[in-house]
Each structure stands twice: as C-alpha cells, then as structure tokens.
Amino acid sequence: xxxxxSYNIHPKGLEKDISMAEMPEGSMGEGFFxxxxxxxxxxxxxxxxxxxxxxxxxxxxxFMATMGSHYDLARFGSERVGFxxxxxxxxxxxxxxxxxxxxxxxxxxxxxxxxxxxMAVGACACSGGIFDTYxxxxxxxxxxxxxxxxxxxxxxxxxxxxxxxxxxxxxxxESLRRRNSQQYKGLLESYGIQ
Amino acid sequence: xxLTNEHIKEKLVEKFGEQVNNFTEPHGMLTFxxxxxxxxxxxxxxxxxxxxKFRFLTTLCAVxxxxxxxxxLAVVYHLHNLEDNVRIRFKIFTDISKPDIYTATGLFSAxxxxxxxTYDFYGVNFIGHPxxxxxxxxxxxxxxxxxxxxxxxxxxxxxxDDEMFGRGGTFGYGTEKTDQGTIxxxxxxxxxxxxx
Numbered sequence: 001x002x003x004x005x006s007y008n009i010h011p012k013g014l015e016k017d018i019s020m021a022e023m024p025e026g027s028m029g030e031g032f033f034x035x036x037x038x039x040x041x042x043x044x045x046x047x048x049x050x051x052x053x054x055x056x057x058x059x060x061x062x063f064m065a066t067m068g069s070h071y072d073l074a075r076f077g078s079e080r081v082g083f084x085x086x087x088x089x090x091x092x093x094x095x096x097x098x099x100x101x102x103x104x105x106x107x108x109x110x111x112x113x114x115x116x117x118x119m120a121v122g123a124c125a126c127s128g129g130i131f132d133t134y135x136x137x138x139x140x141x142x143x144x145x146x147x148x149x150x151x152x153x154x155x156x157x158x159x160x161x162x163x164x165x166x167x168x169x170x171x172x173x174e175s176l177r178r179r180n181s182q183q184y185k186g187l188l189e190s191y192g193i194q
Numbered sequence: 195x196x197l198t199n200e201h202i203k204e205k206l207v208e209k210f211g212e213q214v215n216n217f218t219e220p221h222g223m224l225t226f227x228x229x230x231x232x233x234x235x236x237x238x239x240x241x242x243x244x245x246x247k248f249r250f251l252t253t254l255c256a257v258x259x260x261x262x263x264x265x266x267l268a269v270v271y272h273l274h275n276l277e278d279n280v281r282i283r284f285k286i287f288t289d290i291s292k293p294d295i296y297t298a299t300g301l302f303s304a305x306x307x308x309x310x311x312t313y314d315f316y317g318v319n320f321i322g323h324p325x326x327x328x329x330x331x332x333x334x335x336x337x338x339x340x341x342x343x344x345x346x347x348x349x350x351x352x353x354x355d356d357e358m359f360g361r362g363g364t365f366g367y368g369t370e371k372t373d374q375g376t377i378x379x380x381x382x383x384x385x386x387x388x389x390x
Contacts, residue, residue, distance in 0.1 A: 099332045134339045135331060 021047055038176045045089070045115070046172040048077040049164070052088035054108065056095025059122035062154040063094050071157035076164055085111040090167060093140050096124035096131060102143045109144040110193060114179045117170065118146045119163055123153045145187055197245065197278040199224040205246060209239055225283040230269075233286050234296045240273055240282075241301060248273035248282065251298065254308040256316040258290075258341045266290040269318060271298070288318070290341075297323040315340040 024043060026035025051073075053063055066073050067081065082088045085108045097105055109118065120140050123129035126149045128138035140146060147170055150163035178184055188194070202224055206214045214236065216227045228236050240248040252272040259266055265287035274281045288295060297320040298305040309320045310329040317338040320326055328335065337344070 100330075134335070 038174075041176060042172040042174060046077075046168040049090050049117075049167065049171065050088045051078050051081050051090040051092050051119075051164075052083060052085055052108070052112070053081055054091060054093045054095075054105065056093075056097060056101070057124070059094035059125070059152075059154045062157060063092065063121065063160060066157040066160045071161060073161065073164065076161070076168065078164070085109075086113065088112060089116060089171075091116065091118045091144070092121055093118065093125045093144075094121040096129065097137045097140055098135050099137050100135075102137045102140075105140055106143045106191075106193075115171075115174070117148070117167055118144055119148045119150065119167055120146045121150045121152075121160055121163065122155060123151060125149075126151055129153060143191070145191055197275060197280050199282075202246065202280070202282060205243060206236075206239075210236065223281055223283055225285065227285045227287065230286040230288050230295055233269075233271075233284075234298065234301070236284060237271070237273075237298055237301055240284075246275070247277060248275050248280075250274040250276055251302040251304050251308070252281065254298070254305055254312060256312045256318050256340075258316060260342050262287075264289050267293050267316060267318060269295055269312065290317075293318045294321050295319070296321050299323060314338070317341065 021043060023033075024035050024039035026033055026039070028034075053060065055061075055063055065071060078090075085091070089112075091109055091112060093105060109116070118140075120126045124131060124136070125140050128136050130153070132138070137143070148163050148166050150159055152159050155163075199219060199222075203217050203226075206226065210228070210232065213232055214226050214228045216225075218225050240246050250273065252274045254269070254271050257268045257270060259268065267290050268285050268287050271284045272281060273284065286295065293316075295318055297309055299309065299320075299322070306324070307329060309318075309323055310326060312318050313320060313323075313326050314328040314331050315338060327333065331339065
C-alpha cells in the first residue's frame, strides 16, 4: 500500500514576483535613474551567467538533471551553456579530476576571459572526495582558484542551484576594479598564472 | 573433435616438453606456466598451430607476489580461440630486480597498449616494445603504483590527519583536545594543554 504524500500538498503562492529582478538603490526622477555602475553591471552579469559544464563523472549527471525541466537552471539566466571557454563566465568543474587531467582544467581556465568564476561541484572536485589515491587530484584548487565549493557526493540539484545562487551573489557584489587589483594578481601568481 | 583442455595440454607438452609446467584448471580455464625466455615461442605456437589457433589476446597484465623471492612478478596472458570458443591462461614469472620480458607486439597489436599499462603499473620492461612509456599515469611519476612495496598512505601529507585515518584522535565532536596531536597539530606551535 502506498504511503500517501504528506508534504507539499497545499500549493503556496509566490511570496514576491520573481519575473523581474530587484532594482538597485539609486536616485530616480522623471525619466531617469541614477545609480553606481558596478551595481548595474553586477545586476546584468549575475542574471545572465553562462556556465561551462566541465562534467567528468557522476556530478555531471546531477548537472544534467539540474539543467532539465524539473530543476531548471535556465530560470537563473543560464539558458545557454557553452562548451567553449572563450564564451563563458563560470567554469563548473563537476566530477573527479585525475592528476593527468589537471593541466587540461588549467588550460581551459586560462582560455576564459575575465571576469571568470570557478565552481567546484561535488566532493571530488572540492577535495578529491573518496579517491585518496595516487592518480586523483585532491581538489581542483591545486590548479585553479575556486570561488564556490558545492559539497556532496553527488550534490542534489537543489545544492547545485544553491551554489549558482551564491555565485550570483559574488558576481552581483563584485567591484569593477577587482580583476586589476594587486590582491587578485597575487592570487593568480600563486597558481602560476600570469 | 572439439578442442578440450587435455588436447591443448598434450600439444603443448609434445612441443615443449617439461618446460611448460604447472597445468591447473581453476574454474575450467586451463592455466600453465613457462620460463620467460620461451614466451614468444609459446605464443607463436599457440597462434600458428592449426588445431590450436589462439589468435586473440584477450588481456595481458601482471601480478606482484612479494613473498615469492626470485619470482615476484608474474605476467599473465589470456588467449582466446574464437572459432572453438576456448580460453587459456599463460603465466610467466620473473625476478623483480630484472623484469625483462620479450614483447608480444610483433604477434598481437593489442599487446602494445596492454604492455604499456603493465609497464606503467608494475615496471615490467618489455624488450623490443616500440613505445614503452607510461600510458595511464602522469609521466613524471617515478614509482610503480600497483607493486605492493610501500605504505598505502602518503606520510608527508599534512591536510589529512591521524584522526581521519583511524589512528588516535577522538570520537568526540571536535570540542576536545588530546595530548597526542594530529599531524597538522604537530606543525603548529601551541603551548595549550589538553582540555577535557
């Protein structure tokens, strides 16, 4: 005998209208709106992130589920996933990266244009996961700088979406001068990237 | 007359005499050994003999037996006869300090990558191989991973500590400190005492 469904059986309305992004602070007048540039640019960038799914193993399958219609990633602006690093903002590394694959991930990262973000999805990309062995890279942060880590083995699509939302927060709040700053250059130097 | 294990054994003993030995049949698959100098002769015989026709090299791998001195590395060939659907296993043993085996790439092209993999993981040197270098591991690796010669955990790691490997540490919630620190703890200079 089936157990009857006991959660989520009363449909709830939306708390607020999600079809329009929130307006940043600024001063408004008759026919004009003035705000700072980085708020506007941040708003535009965060709602149209084009990810590059570097899907290697099981987490890639969870990503496929995330892109499907049930857990839709397209509603966050990632309708177009590109497989070319030249055209993408967010490198999502999903799956186990072997030591032999490390230079390949680094090459793909180098080919991306600024501003670029990296998301490590799954335990293997974050830290090597359960594969503590001679052939697996113990975390992609040994070769590329990572912005968001999504733990899980594999993380549920909701967790991947949570990671995307955190990336959106980072993108929206990023200063326009960050990529030219000394600190960022120092970070790239520590990875051997000029 | 179908190709039975006895028939294969008879033909091998007829040709090679006492040099092929140790015929066993684990799970019905005929298995035998020969000295490593004869490996190509045996493989060629199994390939060319008109009743035997073992023309398919299914797989080639090595085994490391650290306890058998002078015969630590075994190289195992699995050959298959596609017409009569019969498979046999052929083993050769070699000393780990001089693991030189003649290559089978002249006879089977599949042996090319299989021997590279065997070299990569066990260090077996195939004499006459056209391109003997590492195939699955990073090229800078200087040890052979599948040999049973060294500890399973890398003792120079500092990011994984004793507690994770089940040595010492505590079963608490991480709120207690113990006297014997973990490897990461040992790197720090803390003068704090054990707080219980």
